Amino acid sequence: MKVRFWGTRGSLPVAQKAAAIRDKIAAALVAADGRRFSDLDEARAFADDELEFAVSGTYGGATSCVEIEAGPEDGEQAFILCDLGSGAREFGLDAMGRCARGHARVYHLFMSHFHWDHIMGFPFFVPVFDPETKIVIHSGHADAEEALRRQQEEISFPVAFDWLRAQISFVTLETGKPYEIGAVTVELIEQNHSHKSYGYRFTDAAGTSVVYSTDSEHKVDRMDQEAAFVAFFGDCDLVICDTMYSLADSASMKEDWGHSSNVVAIDLCHQAQARRLALFHHEPTYSDADIQRMHQESIRYEELTREGAPLKVICAYDGLTVEI
Structure with a gap:
């Protein structure tokens, strides 16, 4: 992967x-x-x-968009993408180049939720204008199509949804069920966020697993209620986790804003015996120095609280590729 x-x-x-x-x-x-x-x-x-x-360097400035590559490297498998933030524009351009070199023109998009920062890249996602492209949008939300159509109404954007040329379909997924999609098995979990969000776990044929869990609030004083997430993260090779705030912010002035902290993410991954954690969904007011400082503090906290095998803590940035 x-x-x-x-x-x-x-x-x-x-x-x-x-x-x-x-x-x-x-x-x-x-x-x-x-x-x-x-x-x-x-x-x-x-x-x-x-x-x-x-x-x-820089940790970047585009909003949530993560590609997961599974299966053979010859391009036969479909693209797998999590969320359609502004980073989807850059991904779409790169993907079209790969398609020109023979990659399958099939995209499976998995949506955590439909707040604007997670869908704003869709109108600029070049594959939607290719009639030979098939796009399947997976979500736990039954109103997914409504959200994307609303974003492209004339008052908001000059190109209407119905003008898009790709073959676009929507699939509503349910929690507690495994789905065989492309080269992976996909499971999802409901998360604590306004209008709900969903986390996804992707597992390939070799048993390698990646969790994408953003826009999910985990309360440090209620960790005993997080057993479902510990199980969902369990023995995972890479957990991509919402670590938008410091612990102090998440537990005080930004409580109930639907996001979590680096400290809680490390605690959950320790309990789950995950092997790697990617800090993700960085606060927009944080500078590169602020994010780097949080990363360093996270590494130190992991070392101080470790009881079993080490958890490698990395910090996601636009352009990072992780091989598992």
Whole structure:
């Protein structure tokens, strides 16, 4: 399995401001300490090897969109995509290139829910304009089609849903049932979020599993009620989890906002004996330095609370590929 992150922010897309770019350049120059580079490749190697990620890169600004690649690498299997945030535009362009090289023009899209940050990429998702493309939109919500059609009404967007040329269908899934879809078995779980959200577990023929669980609030003072999620995350190879807030924020001024914290995600993954956790759905007001700091604190918290096998904590960013 491969997991590609096309959008990792929550709530709304964000862009790097000029001042932030200037500060990164200034920090890199200080770190270089007067050394000279013979060419761009040498400078890139310095950036990769000696600069911290918050200086040399960015966690990105596109909203939720994650691709899961399962099955043979020859392109016979359908695309599997979780959510249609603004990252779906970049994914769609890349996917069309792969289709031009022979990949199947079939997409299985799995929707956590239909708040705007998770569907805003759909009107710019290029495959919807290809008449040879088949798109199946899976969700636990019976009103999925209504949500996407409403977004493309004339008052909101100039291209009506009925003008799309792909073969688009909608399937409502139920919790507690396994579904064989493409190269994976899919299960879903209902989550605590406004108008409900759903988490998904994908398992391939080799038993490798990935959980996509975003926009789900887990209350730190009610962890005894989280047994269903511990079971859902159980023995998982990678859990992609909503870690939008710090523990202090999630338990105080942002309680009942439908999101969770890095600390609770680690606790759940420890109980579930998951092997890897990806911090995801980053707060839009957080800078790259803020997100990197949360990642470092998460690694330290995991080490301090570990009782069994290590849980590897990674931090998702736009463009990250994880091989499992």
